[in-house]
Amino acid sequence: MDKIIMKTPLVEMDGDEMTRIIWKMIKDILLLPYIDLKTEYYDLGLEYRNETNDQVTIDSAEATKKYGVAVKCATITPNAARMTEYNLKEMWKSPNGTIRALLDGTVFRSPILVKGITPYIPTWTKPICIARHAYGDVYKNSEMIVEKGSKAELCVTDANGNESRELIFDFNNSDGIIQGMHNLDSSISSFARACFNYALDQKLDLWFATKDTISKKYDHTFKDIFADIYENEYKEKFEKAGIEYFYTLIDDAVARVIRSDGGYIWACKNYDGDVMSDMIATAFGSLAMMTSVLVSPQGIYEYEAAHGTVQRHYYKHLKGEETSTNSVATLFAWTGALRKRGELDDTPQLCEFADKLERATIETIESGIMTGDLYLLSTLENKTKVNTEEFLKAVKERLEQLL
Ligand code: NAP
Ligand code: MG
Numbered sequence: 001m002d003k004i005i006m007k008t009p010l011v012e013m014d015g016d017e018m019t020r021i022i023w024k025m026i027k028d029i030l031l032l033p034y035i036d037l038k039t040e041y042y043d044l045g046l047e048y049r050n051e052t053n054d055q056v057t058i059d060s061a062e063a064t065k066k067y068g069v070a071v072k073c074a075t076i077t078p079n080a081a082r083m084t085e086y087n088l089k090e091m092w093k094s095p096n097g098t099i100r101a102l103l104d105g106t107v108f109r110s111p112i113l114v115k116g117i118t119p120y121i122p123t124w125t126k127p128i129c130i131a132r133h134a135y136g137d138v139y140k141n142s143e144m145i146v147e148k149g150s151k152a153e154l155c156v157t158d159a160n161g162n163e164s165r166e167l168i169f170d171f172n173n174s175d176g177i178i179q180g181m182h183n184l185d186s187s188i189s190s191f192a193r194a195c196f197n198y199a200l201d202q203k204l205d206l207w208f209a210t211k212d213t214i215s216k217k218y219d220h221t222f223k224d225i226f227a228d229i230y231e232n233e234y235k236e237k238f239e240k241a242g243i244e245y246f247y248t249l250i251d252d253a254v255a256r257v258i259r260s261d262g263g264y265i266w267a268c269k270n271y272d273g274d275v276m277s278d279m280i281a282t283a284f285g286s287l288a289m290m291t292s293v294l295v296s297p298q299g300i301y302e303y304e305a306a307h308g309t310v311q312r313h314y315y316k317h318l319k320g321e322e323t324s325t326n327s328v329a330t331l332f333a334w335t336g337a338l339r340k341r342g343e344l345d346d347t348p349q350l351c352e353f354a355d356k357l358e359r360a361t362i363e364t365i366e367s368g369i370m371t372g373d374l375y376l377l378s379t380l381e382n383k384t385k386v387n388t389e390e391f392l393k394a395v396k397e398r399l400e401q402l403l
Contacts, residue, residue, distance in 0.1 A: 001034070003033075003035055003036040004035045004036065004347070004349045004350055004353055005036050005347070005349075006036060006037065006341065006345070006347065006350065007345040007347055008038070008067060008068075008341065008344070009038040009039050009040045009067060010039045010067070010069055010070065010337050010338070010341055011039070011042065011060060011063045011064045011067050011070035011071070011302075012039035012040065012041045012070070012071055013042050013044045013060050013070060013072035013073060013075075013095075013302075014041065014042070014044060014073050015044055015045060015072065015073025015074050015075040015076075016044075016045050016046055016074065016075050016076045017074075017076065017309035017310065017311055017314035018310035018311070018313040018314040018317060018323065018325050019073050019074040019305070019309045019310060019330055020045060020309070021317060022325060022327045022330050022388065023073045023330065025327070025388065025389060025392055026327060026330060026331055026334060026392065029392045029393060029395075029396055030331070030357060030392060030395060030396055030399065031334065034399075034403070035338070035350070035353065040063050040067065042056055042057075042060035042063065043056060044056060044057055044060060044073070044095050045075070046075070046078065046082070046086050046088075046092075047086060049092055049095070050086060050089055050090075050092065053089070054090075054092045054093070054098070057092075057095045057098050057099065058098065058102065061098065062102070064099070064103065064300060064302055065102075065103065065300060068299075068300050068301070068340075068344060069302075069303075069337050069341050069344065070337065071303050071304070071333050071337035072095075072096075072099075072302055072303070072304040073304070073330065074304065074307060074308050074310075074330075075095045075309065076308075077093075077094040077095070078091045078092050079091070096294075096304075099294065099302060100134060100294055103294060103296040103300055103302065104187075104190050104296055104297060105194065105294040105296040105300070105302070106131050106132070106133065106134065106190070106191050106194035106195065106294070106295055106296075107131070107134065107292055107293070107294050108129050108130070108131045108198055108265065108292070108293050108294075108295060109129065109130050109131075109132075109277055109281070109290055109291065109292045109306050110127045110128075110129040110130075110290070110291055111127050111128070111281070111284035111285070111289055111290055111291075112289045112328060112329070112332060112362070113125075113126070113284070113289075114289070114362055114365045114374075115366045115380070116365070116366060116374075116378040116379050116383070117285045117286065117289070117374060117377050117378055117379075118285070118379060119283050119284045119285060120282070120283040120284075120285075121258060121283055123259070123260070123261050124260070124261065124262045124283070124284065125262060126261055126262035126263030127262055127263070127284075128257065128260075128263075128264065128266060128280055129202070129204065129264070129265045129266065130265075130273060130276060130277045130280050131191075131194070131195050131265055131266065131268065131273065132270065132277055133187070133188070133267070133268065133269050133270050133273060134270060134273075135183065135184070135191075135270065136181065136182055136183035136184065136187060136270060137183060137269060137270040137271055138179070138270070139270055139271075140181065140182065141179050141180060141181040142180045142181075143177065143178065143179045143180075144177070144179075145175070145176075145177055146176045146177060146178055147171070148171055148172070148173065148174055148176075149171065149172065150171045151167070151169075151170050151171070152167075152168040152169050152171065152178045153166060153167055153168055154166040154168060154180065183218075183221075183222075185221070188221070188222055188225045188226075189225055189229060189297075190296075190297040191267070192225055192226045192229045192230075192267075193229060193297035194295045194296065194297050195208070195265065195267045196229065196230065196234040196238075196245070197295060197297070197299050198265060198293075198295045199243060199265050200234070200237055200238070200241055200243070201295075202265065203242075203243060204243060204263065204264050204265050205243050205244045205245070205246060205263075205264040205265070206243070206244070206245050206246070206264065206265045206267060207246045207247075207248070207253060207256075207257075207264055207265065207266045207267065208222075208223075208226050208245070208246075208247050208266075208267040209247065209248050209249060209250040209253035209266075209268070209272070210222045210223055210249070210269060211249060211250050211251075212249070213249060219269075222269065223247060226245075226267075227247070230245050250269075250272060254276075266280075281306070285377055286326070286373055287306060287307045288305075288307055288326035288328065288329055288371075288373050288374075289326070289328055289329060289374075290305070290306035290307065290329055291303070291305060291329050291332045291336065292304050292305065292329075293336060301336075301337070301340050303332075303333040303334070303336040303337040303340075304333045305329030305330045305332075305333055306329060307329060310325050322387045323387060323388050324371045324373075324375075324385060324386065324387050324388060324391075325371060325388045326371040326373050326374060327388060327391060327392060328365075331357070331392075331395075332358065334357075335355075335358050338350050338351075338353065338354045339351045339354035339355070342354065353403075356399060356402040356403060357395075357399055359402060360395050360396075360398040360399040360401075360402055361395050364391070364394050364395045364398050365378075366380075367398075368380050368382045368384055369383075369384055369386055369390075369391065369394045370384070370385065370391070371385070371386065371387075371388065371391050372385050
């Protein structure tokens with residue numbers, strides 16, 4: 001068989017620890033034998049980030065803007081322990097945060113469903129994809145402890161020095177607390193466009209919810225910006241694609257999500273997304289089966305797994321012990337990026353290959369061959385636990401039958 005030709009490179013962002021080991025295995029076993037793989041390679045492994053003073057992270061984000069599609073391996077976000085472990089010059093920022101800020105992107109997380117791993121909510125037969133607005137609100141707040149007898153006000157000084165005030169509370173009878181937070185129309189608009197674009201891309205309904213009945217200016221602005229952008233830029237496209245934009249109150253949304261059978265994108269404000277994405281991930285069964293894609297309002301895509309570098313497994317690997325680490329989310333980051341590259345470049349062979357590789361992966365698990373994390377969860381009767389490499393080789397066997 002001839003190798004599939006790629007017209008444009010993918011931006012490849014390598015990473016750390018166990019996922020870096022898996023990264024190479026995926027390429028060697030499942031990609032390089034079949035694709036004339038073209039990538040522009042950036043090493044986001046912590047050592048090289050440290051060596052380049054994190055410039056490599058910025059360069060990789062700029063390359064993503066240029067080429068439109070990236071695939072990223074999980075990376076270490078340094079903390080105090082990592083400072084010593086890697087002898088770092090500085091506590092470098094989270095690469096995901098840096099890339100997200102440079103692309104002004106929104107993160108969409110979706111579970112990969114397989115037979116034998118039943119969600120805690122059994123009616124969820126289709127994935128629920130969560131989008132979290134990752135700017136502002138309580139994550140960039142100012143807070144104060146207030147003493148009894150104080151009066152708290154919001155005060156805004158405009159460009160001409162005029163002040164407007166709004167009473168928060170008269171603390172006549174008790175000590176208390178206050179909190180100030182903000183968001184930006186520009187950030188909310190980018191979030192809305194990323195959500196509408198991704199809904200069209202995936203042909204999925206989009207749900208959005210706030211508490212606009214209580215928060216008549218703050219949350220209502222989110223509702224209004226989404227509604228305006230939908231009316232003016234996306235309504236016709238949604239109707240053509242046969243998908244729906246659905247707005248409701250956040251508590252109503254939660255009730256509907258629980259009753260639903262899945263199969264939509266749920267856009268959440270920052271705090272709602274923080275809380276709900278952990279609930280959704282847990283309810284679907286396994287963090288190792290969660291994919292993640294960063295989408296910019298201009299339609300630039302960066303694919304990755306939602307989990308981290310699986311440090312505990314890496315230390316076992318370093319000691320020469322066998323690991324059974326789940327490679328599925330990292331593999332699906334590659335298939336997502338290859339399919340998107342194929343769509344943009346009009347190379348359907350690349351899209352077909354991505355589809356078949358995903359099918360081979362799911363069928364392998366459904367046939368009972370799986371890594372340890374899934375082995376513990378699966379209700380299949382005939383199941384076998386395999387190691388990291390054996391799993392990828394089993395997928396390869398199935399892939400060859402499909403090609
Ligand atoms: P983690 O790497 O996601 O792993 C947490 C635990 O979840 C693992 O110890 C493992 O449990 C299980 N797990 C996660 N992925 C798995 C997989 N593919 N296969 C099997 N089991 C899996 O999170 P962490 O330990 O909190 O973070 C480790 C490093 O990753 C940190 O340095 C953090 O900064 C980084 N991180 C990066 C990203 C990213 O790049 N997007 C995201 C999150 C964290 P058992 O040990 O019980 O088997
Ligand atoms: Mg959270």
